[in-house]
Amino acid sequence: MSFELSPIDKAKFVAAKQATQYVQDGMKVGLGTGSTAAWLVKCLGEMVEKEGLKIKGVPTSTRTAELARDVGIEVISLDEAKWLDLTIDGTDEYDGNLNLIKGGGGALLQEKIVATASDQMIVIADASKHVETLGHFPLPIEVIPFGWQTTKTLVEETLIGLDVLGRQVSLRMNGDAPYYTDEGNHILDLHLNRIGNARQFSLVINQIPGVVENGLFIDICDIVVIGYGDGRVEVRDINAGSVEESRIDFVEADNLFADLND
Template identity: 75%
Template sequence: MSNEMSPIDKAKFVAAKQATEYVTSGMKVGLGTGSTAAWLVQCLGEMVREEGLRIKGVPTSTRTAKLAREVGIEVITLDEAKWLDLTIDGTDEYDANLQLIKGGGGAHLQEKVVATASDRMIVIADASKKVETLGAFPLPVEVIPFGMQTTKALIEETLAGMDVLGQEVTQRQAGDDPFVTDEGNFILDLHLKRIGAPQTLSLALNQIPGVVENGLFLDICDTVIVGHGDGRVTVRDLSDDGGAEIHFNVLDDTNIFADLND
């Protein structure tokens, strides 16, 4: 990675940096998975080491847990935490009502469990994640390995009666092998193009035997923090009809987290 921040890296960084303003000592914080969430973990780790921030982090994947420990954040399980003050995570898509599609990194099951066990969920993203209607990003559905082809056929049958534009279902791969989640399950990606009734679709998918959880995060997110390549940050909160715009100054000649990979 270049020593100079790319616009997309800068957008992710300023969104993550703004999100740290919601974190105070003593909190139990859900830590998301993905490239944008990794910037957050790095920022929080810096605050732990240099400012004495005291938090307990509940990671949503083994990858996030490893990074959190490396930067000095105390890691606990959700069972140990019982309930969280806040979860901060990235997203693959969000709409004007702060409904989300997540799971591009294959961790949406743990992410949804952690987010719903929190007083508040904040999403950090770059501007490209905003959509008019959910569905451009393939919707991940975690399924158990047993009878996976049967589950896939049932999903395809269900999609035929849904308000969607596409109905293609593919199994996610990791190279030549099936992608396997932290729970040992597979992921089916639903290429729907547009989801007209997310609530109806989510309920229908989760009623199919073999389905563990889908990547629709509905009525879970409270705030979206959007970073821009020029260093601007836009904060959109469900309690604020207008949204607030905050500016950060980010050094152009230094990538302070140059070891992070997308």
């Protein structure tokens, strides 16, 4: 049965496909969470099946772990791995310095722990994720359930003294109930519109009692691989200061990806 990818899925696919070139036999690889990261896991699974690639994957969520096992990737915990060769993950936003907002998929805590336990972090994204200044996408912060409403109030009061345009804070919901992360915590989404000083913001917000972690990834990402709907790929390396372009051909009827849902 054949199928046709939408332009946005083509962009995600070619970015993920390009990123697999950084993965080598014997590596311990952090596997991100979200729709773009799912493309990566599928691509790596194809390499395991068809090319005999041998890697150990450390997933950043239970759903990524399930997908990795389904496509034949050996899954281990971060405690077993201790340190990773690289992590490949998606992002909700990235700026010109490759600073990120992550956590739209609800896995920001595990994603940040895994990314910082890696020699290199590679982000895969479509071109729409690039912004001049972070903050257009709501910034998630993970908070413990105990006293979360007090934590929310403290966050709102703290925002008054920070360089942001918006200050709306909302509890993320899962239907009629609060959303729970894999660690059993809640997520507060901060609708800021613009974050004037992301580094300062991250340090200040993490000092609030009840806040576990925030979705700002500052100085963590090394490379961003940007996919386009026409098959073009752009690779930006912040350390090398380079930008490279290439193109990937995709096969519309590749059944390996036909069942991948966002």
